[in-house]
Amino acid sequence: MKKAVVLLVAALVSVSFADQNLAQQKGCMACHAVNAKNVGPSYADIAKKYKDKPDAVDYLAGKIKRGSAGVWGSIPMPPQNVSDAEAKQFAKWILDLK
Secondary structure (H helix, E strand, C coil): CHHHHHHHHHHHHHHHHHHHHHHHHCCHHHCCCCCCCCCCCCHHHHHHHHCCCCCHHHHHHHHHHHCECCCCCCCCECCCCCCHHHHHHHHHHHHCCC
């Protein structure tokens, strides 16, 4: 049983690092950080804001793909060059940070 739990935790940590690596590869970390406000809000703050929104994954994936303005201040986020699958993967990772 202990071995199964360790393997599950290792798999979850691996997925988390893969998603954060995606954010770094796509340049998202230039404006966002996991736990601190930068040019844009922290990913943890985004997760808190949308944690109870039933369609949060699709909503955030759309914001990532199309860009956003006026939600977190006056600095707009331009559309990001990610696939639909990457946008959803990234939105799920953000929401898991809560």
